[in-house]
Amino acid sequence: MKEKTIFQNLKERIKIAFEVRLCHFIDKLVCISIKYKVEKNTLLIIRLDAIGDYILFRNFLEELANDRIYKNYKRVLCGNIMWKSLFEEWDKETVDEVIWIDRKKFYQNPLYRYQKQKEIRKQGFEIAIESTYSRLLLFGDAIEHVSGAEKRIGNEGNTDNLIEKEKKLADSFYTELLETPNKPVFEFDRNKIFFEQFLNRKIDLKYPSLLNKVNTKEKKRNQIALFIGASEVYKTWHFENFAKLILELNAINNELNFILIGGKNEQILAQNIIDFIKNKNNSENQSETQNITSLLSVSPPTNIINLTGKTNLIELTQKIAESNLLITNETVASHLGAATQTKTICIANGRHIGRFSPYPSLENTEYSLPIFYIFPPKIEEELQQNSKEKVYEKYCNSMGVDINEIGVGRVLEEVKKKIL
Missing domain, CATH: 3.40.50.2000 (Glycogen Phosphorylase B;)
Incomplete structure (x- = not known):
């Protein structure tokens, strides 16, 4: 039984190693094979984490849409398909276009990954931002890298989802990393710190709000x-x-x-x-x-x-x-x-x-x-x-x-x- 468990663990580790290498290969293939021209005044906003994270992030899409600079940009969101229905109900007017990512398929289906990365790279974004604190090498970081944007801006982040070697590689994908406190900070406030730095202004948001999106008056x-x-x-x-x-x-x-x-x-x-x-x-x-x-x-x-x-x-x-x-x-x-x-x-x-x-x-x-x-x-x-x-x-x-x-x-x- 013990030998069987060891064999199963080894088999799983080999499978994961193969999938990771395949993802890197596909990303490299897209970078080599897909030519693009940078389009000025275009902004890619990457956010691929879960539904709860989206609730703590979504109000900042409106900040981007109303910003004196970025309201004149073509804003494209690269989002997790898990919260597509919420976005389409509450926030679709904040961006010009959305590229939805099924994370499981993006990791496990080589053709799907190639098509999505190709779609992103061909748009030739001027700026790409990834505000996630606990970044993921094969997801947000990889999309930043493949996008080829002139300015690739991310969160300095931590190593919750990355070992030191991976983080060093992932950090190299960015042209600029914005620092947020390297200690426990409530995630909404951390998002606020990131976007205040990116927009170079104060943001008057205290907490996530759906008050203008959902009927909350009749309890x-x-x-x-x-x-x-x-x-x-x-x-x-x-x-x-x-x-x-x-x-x-x-x-x-x-x-x-x-x-x-x-x-x-x-x-x-x-x-x-x-x-x-x-x-x-x-x-x-x-x-x-x-x-x-x-x-x-x-x-x-x-x-x-x-x-x-x-x-x-x-x-x-x-x-x-x-x-x-x-x-x-x-x-x-x-x-x-x-x-x-x-x-x-x-x-x-x-x-x-x-x-x-x-x-x-x-x-x-x-x-x-x-x-x-x-x-x-x-x-x-x-x-x-x-x-x-x-x-x-x-x-x-x-x-x-x-x-x-x-x-x-x-x-x-x-x-x-x-x-x-």
Whole structure:
């Protein structure tokens, strides 16, 4: 068995090495074979990361569109096809053209990669920018290089996704690298720092906003949305915790309506929650921690609507916007809650703390966001005893702490403060 595992690991490493070399070969082939003429006043904007990253980036597309210089440029976005529907609903007027990239195909399909790189290079961009902090050699960096733009501007970045040797190569693809703080900085603020340097002016944005894109005015008083999944298992609060929380809240106020939201990947979790609640009278399901209302005498709530896998991203955003409260794991939903100014409780394990959570302290400022983060007890205790910066430095690049150390009672306590 051990020999089989070693063989499988070796086979996988050989496969990855081959794919990487093939990507480099294709990029080199495009650079050699495709001639182009630089077109003045053309700008390529590269951003290939995930949906949550897009929410923290998208407002700066409007800044480019309204800038006194770049409003007169042909602006072309090279974006991740995962968030195409959101872009087309909210931001399509901010650029003149979009080149969509399917990251999986861009990495694994040589013909697809060749065609996309050829399409980009033939346009002959004057300027290309890649604002991602944790850059990827075979994606944004490779596109910058192949674009052949006269000015290729990127973020100095870190080595989260690059080893030192790769970063040295990737850095050589740029004509200029803009520095952002080499420490945990909230990602929206880091984007702001980058674009302020690129545009050479201050930007009057405090946080990501969808207020002019989504109906946020009519909050349904008794509606609680629960985003029950996450991109990784270690970032996902256990379904039993969500089920017990629903039972507790229903015991306090049986007029509350609970909406389970998420994609197709969350459908199994949603069914597990519903099954747990239906079977709550089983003795195994009735055990609960102290200081939490007993579930024994409470009727199962019938006011649960399962929308997992039944909404597109636009509809999901609207469900969050119209809810009185969002309870979510640390995922794209937490940023959608902030952008729609929905009361949000985010359950987080501390992974990338300081970068993607929590939103910066808004005390003593002219604006506020109704978003609150709950971390495992160990991290919350350290935040009380030490400076935020020290805790962020400790946990930002770690895998965080077990998210299920966060008890139902702790979340219930915060829900009561927010709406009950």
